[in-house]
Every structure is written in structure tokens, then in C-alpha cells.
Amino acid sequence: MSRLVLVSNRVPDVKERVQSAGGLVVGLGEAVRDTEGLWFGWSGQHRENAVSSDVQIEQLHRVTFATVDLTTDQHTRFYENFANGTLWPLCHYRLEMIRYRREDYESYREVNTLFARKLAPLLQEDDVIWVHDYHLMTLGAELRALGVRNRIGYFLHIPLPPWSVTRVLPCAAELLRDLTQYDLIGVQTEEDRENFNSCFSAIGLFTRVEHFPIGIAPEEFREEARRNVDAPEVVRLMDSLRGRKLVIGVDRLDYSKGIPERIKGFEKLIRRYPQHEAKVVMLQIAPVSRAGVSAYQHLRREVDELSGHVNATFGTFDWTPVRFLTQSVPRHVLAGFHRRADIALVTPLRDGMNLVAKEYVAAQDGDDPGVLILSSLAGAAPELKAALQVNPYDPDQIAEALHLALTMKKEVRKKRWRFLNVEVQRNTAARWAAEFLSVLKEVR
Numbered sequence: 447m448s449r450l451v452l453v454s455n456r457v458p459d460v461k462e463r464v465q466s467a468g469g470l471v472v473g474l475g476e477a478v479r480d481t482e483g484l485w486f487g488w489s490g491q492h493r494e495n496a497v498s499s500d501v502q503i504e505q506l507h508r509v510t511f512a513t514v515d516l517t518t519d520q521h522t523r524f525y526e527n528f529a530n531g532t533l534w535p536l537c538h539y540r541l542e543m544i545r546y547r548r549e550d551y552e553s554y555r556e557v558n559t560l561f562a563r564k565l566a567p568l569l570q571e572d573d574v575i576w577v578h579d580y581h582l583m584t585l586g587a588e589l590r591a592l593g594v595r596n597r598i599g600y601f602l603h604i605p606l607p608p609w610s611v612t613r614v615l616p617c618a619a620e621l622l623r624d625l626t627q628y629d630l631i632g633v634q635t636e637e638d639r640e641n642f643n644s645c646f647s648a649i650g651l652f653t654r655v656e657h658f659p660i661g662i663a664p665e666e667f668r669e670e671a672r673r674n675v676d677a678p679e680v681v682r683l684m685d686s687l688r689g690r691k692l693v694i695g696v697d698r699l700d701y702s703k704g705i706p707e708r709i710k711g712f713e714k715l716i717r718r719y720p721q722h723e724a725k726v727v728m729l730q731i732a733p734v735s736r737a738g739v740s741a742y743q744h745l746r747r748e749v750d751e752l753s754g755h756v757n758a759t760f761g762t763f764d765w766t767p768v769r770f771l772t773q774s775v776p777r778h779v780l781a782g783f784h785r786r787a788d789i790a791l792v793t794p795l796r797d798g799m800n801l802v803a804k805e806y807v808a809a810q811d812g813d814d815p816g817v818l819i820l821s822s823l824a825g826a827a828p829e830l831k832a833a834l835q836v837n838p839y840d841p842d843q844i845a846e847a848l849h850l851a852l853t854m855k856k857e858v859r860k861k862r863w864r865f866l867n868v869e870v871q872r873n874t875a876a877r878w879a880a881e882f883l884s885v886l887k888e889v890r
């Protein structure tokens with residue numbers, strides 16, 4: 447059986463390797479579980495001069511983890527500036543937020559070249575290589591230039607806009623040309639697939655693109671939620687609510703997630719439907735992410751201000767309407783919170799998929815489930831049609847959906863949840879990985 451080689455910007459850190467974390471790690475972890483695997487990527491360390499640094503190798507069961515360091519300059523230009531300051535806003539349709547500098551793009555190419563040079567000597571003839579995400583668009587072409595003839599697949603976890611938007615990026619055609627060196631490109635949705643094809647046809651090239659919506663490990667998450675429904679932190683949260691309904695949001699603190707619009711929607715709910723005043727609490731968990739990028743610092747201030755404004759306007763001495771947390775919550779506690787929450791508010795302005803929506807569904811008690819309010823612009827929307835879908839740019843729609851959810855009869859909640867749960871159970875992370883790899887193995 448051939449070996450599977452995974453390449454992603456970050457490889458799971460030591461803690462994540464033994465306990466399951468997010469969907470990507472779980473999905474890929476399951477994909478390598480029954481085969482021998484190599485997982486290659488950045489160590490998470492950056493130092494002044496890493497050009498001559500060796501590959502660090504660690505073995506865990508049948509998986510070899512191979513990591514390299516980046517220089518401080520590469521970390522800034524490749525990771526913060528180009529990947530997260532140029533490609534991320536472009537792919538999330540936020541043209542006004544794009545910062546493009548040619549030096550940053552050159553650093554992006556340089557890091558992809560470095561990855562290829564360090565990875566190539568570790569490869570065996572029949573390895574199947576699977577490269578992940580927007581940090582590594584040109585890695586396939588760099589490996590080909592070094593003579594690597596193995597099958598190489600690529601999966602883009604975030605959306606890809608159509609050519610009319612993508613062409614804004616000065617190096618778009620170059621990146622697309624390099625992407626055609628992959629044997630198969632996987633994306634989350636049918637729409638992303640069509641967009642990729644529109645981009646390739648605009649530059650007169652072709653490569654195979656298919657959509658493979660990513661899932662979670664639903665059984666595992668449901669068990670985690672069940673086990674932790676009375677965990678000390680969950681009990682403390684419930685006590686603090688004093689019988690009020692709980693609306694939960696869980697997102698990296700990222701401008702693609704629509705957190706300000708969501709708080710405005712919650713504010714409109716209280717204004718428009720006074721019957722909910724002092725009867726509902728919104729808990730927004732938003733661990734700080736990419737704090738080195740200025741747009742993220744700005745967002746932090748905006749959410750601070752908005753939640754402070756709602757609390758100062760409507761709060762009473764014993765009711766704080768919005769609780770905004772920027773610290774990460776342990777996964778098992780999160781699972782317990784989800785099971786207890788009456789509503790999940792998942793309203794990204796754009797999202798490749800959005801695993802939180804699926805985790806919330808998996809965590810519910812089928813006899814008394816909560817309601818999922820989901821952005822129609824999340825990649826999960828085509829699968830999760832039984833959610834209350836809203837346009838995330840419209841706080842009025844969010845307010846109406848919240849009111850509907852807060853007053854929804856149990857029978858309706860159960861019926862909607864059953865439809866959602868079928869989807870979440872059917873399309874697991876393991877299945878996602880297996881389907882991508884089976885198509886990759888048959889192309890050419």
C-alpha cells in the first residue's frame with residue numbers, strides 16, 4: 447500500500463497529535479490511521495536565520511512528522527502579509543482589505559520552494575502527496591520542477607471567487623498556472639468548483655477540480671458533548687444564566703466570520719421584541735487569531751465596542767446581554783456548551799465550510815435539540831438546508847431568525863434537527879478524506 451504524504455502550513459502540534467482537535471486534524475488523522483504516513487509542514491517556530499535549518503523528524507505510531515522552521519522575515523512576509531493579508535481577504539471576497547506587495551509574494555514563492563527542497567528528499571516512489579490550503583498553492587509546481595512525478599493532490603479549505611474577482615490579484619494568473627501542476631484540486635462547494643473552472647478557462651489552462659465538502663467526526667463529538675454536559679465549567683455557565691436562554695457563537699476572531707453584524711442582529715432582537723429582554727444571553731467565544739495582522743487588531747476593537755455598547759444600553763445589574771470572550775475554551779467544554787445552548791449563531795460573511803455549524807448539530811440532544819441559525823454564504827449552507835438560513839450582512843434577518851428560533855416549538859426543532867443530523871452523520875471527515883484520495887488515485 448502506498449504511503450500518504452500530507453503537507454500543510456502547520457502540522458498539528460504535539461498535543462493535537464495525541465488528542466483529536468479540529469476537523470482537519472481529525473479527518474487527516476483518520477486518513478493516515480491505516481496507512482503509513484508522513485506529515486510535513488512548518489514547525490510553528492521562526493528564527494532570525496533558518497535557511498540552513500534541518501528538517502526535524504518525530505515518529506508517532508505509523509506517522510512521521512517532519513517540520514521546518516521559517517525565518518522571522520518569512521513569517522512576516524509569507525505568512526502574515528501574503529497568505530493572511532492578501533490571499534485570505536481575496537478568497538473571502540474582501541477586496542478593500544487586500545494588501546499586495548511584490549516582496550511578500552516573492553517570499554511566498556520562496557517558502558514554497560523551501561518546502562519543496564526539504565520535502566523532495568523524503569519522498570518515496572509510490573507516495574501519494576496531498577497538499578493543503580492557500581499557503582501552498584505553488585508547492586506542486588516546485589516539486590515538479592525538482593522532478594517529482596508522484597500523484598499530487600491539493601485541497602483549498604477556503605472559498606475561491608470567480609475570475610472577475612480573482613483577477614484583481616496581480617499574480618493571479620501565475621498562481622493559477624502553478625496550480626495546474628496538481629493532478630487534482632479539491633474544493634468545498636460546487637460554487638468554488640465553478641469559480642476555479644472560470645479562472646482556469648480565463649487563462650486558457652485546465653486541471654481537474656472536484657468538490658468534496660469537509661465534515662467532522664460526529665460520533666466522537668456527540669460523545670464528547672454527552673460526557674461533558676455536566677462538566678464543572680458547563681454547570682457554572684448554566685448557573686450563571688439563571689434560566690435565561692443561551693445563544694452561542696464560536697469562531698476564530700476573524701473578519702470573515704461576521705461577528706459585528708451578529709451582535710447588531712442580537713441588539714435588534716432586543717429592541718424589536720422586548721419580550722426577550724433579560725431572557726436571553728449571547729455568548730460569543732472568539733479566540734484571538736493572527737494578532738500580528740492589523741485588520742485583526744481593528745476587528746478586536748470593533749467587537750469590544752459593539753458588545754460594550756449593547757451591554758451598556760440594555761444591561762441591568764444582573765443581566766449582561768453579550769458575553770464576549772477572546773480566550774480559547776477547551777474542546778470538551780465547548781462540546782458541553784454546544785449541547786446546552788438553545789441557539790447557535792453561525793453567520794460568517796463567507797466561509798469555505800464552517801465546522802462549528804456541524805459540531806453544534808452533532809452535540810445536540812435529539813429529544814430536545816437547539817436551533818442552528820446559519821449564514822447562506824457559508825460552505826455548509828448547501829448541505830445544512832434545514833437550518834434557519836440568513837444573509838449574514840443583514841442584522842434585521844438575524845434578529846428575525848433569532849426570534850423565530852427562541853419561539854420555535856419543540857416538534858419543529860426536532861424535525862429540523864433530524865434533517866441536519868442526517869447530513870452531519872453522513873458526510874464525515876473520514877469520508878471526505880477517503881473520497882478525495884480515491885479520486886486522486888484514479889486521475890491521469
Ligand code: GDG
Pocket residue numbers: 467468469470603604660696697698731733773774775776777778780797798799800801802803805825
Ligand atoms: C478553515 C476554513 C473550513 C474555535 N474556537 C475554539 C475552537 N474552535 C474550533 C471549532 C472548529 C474550528 O476551531 C474552526 O473551524 P471552522 O471550520 O469553523 O473555521 P476556520 O478555522 O476558519 O477553518 C473553514 C475549515 O478550514 C476546514 O476546512 O471549514 O471554512 O475557514 O473545530 O470548534 N476549539 C477550541 N476552543 C475554542 O475556543 N477547543
